[in-house]
Amino acid sequence: MKVKQISVFLENKHGRLAEVTRILGTNNINIRALSIADTTDFGILRLIVSYPDQAYRVLKESGFTVSTTDVIAVEVKDEPGGLAGVLEILQQVNINIEYLYAFIQKATNAALVVFRVEQLDEAITVLQKNNISILSGNQVYKL
Incomplete structure (x- = not known):
């Protein structure tokens, strides 16, 4: 009954969110739900995706700080x-x-x-x- 959520630390820089979504799309990972909380300097993007383990791996390999949470x-x-x-x-x-x-x-x-x-x-x-x-x-x- 638990769902694996991917959290991505994003610097508040132009194009970072677009880059995450591009990486997921290129890897055929569909976003089911998302939320983003931000401050002046950074944001935390929380995602429910079709393939959470794969999303974690490809984002980590692309240099993002990523974690999973139930x-x-x-x-x-x-x-x-x-x-x-x-x-x-x-x-x-x-x-x-x-x-x-x-x-x-x-x-x-x-x-x-x-x-x-x-x-x-x-x-x-x-x-x-x-x-x-x-x-x-x-x-x-x-x-």
Whole structure:
């Protein structure tokens, strides 16, 4: 139920993001979701891709500082309050969310929310007990 996320350290220089996406595209790696957080000097690009191990390798070989992190991908009803319900479940058991990002899946009429939490296994267990749909890595990589 864990999804492997690729994180890339990017200097705030012209063309760095384009270079990452070009490298992934050249290697037939499709981006499924992404988020970027930046400061004045650098950014952290977080990616869910079709082939995370290959993405890690080709980006590392291209000189990027790359790491992997386990995250969870949760299907949330695409309706007002859908995300709030999931967040309340985690809050009730004191699971802190470090960050999240989301996108809509038109085919299922649901949002897919990617969570990075401190207690990953506990979060998976509590969400499953509350009938929250958690996608496996393979499911997300193939979206």
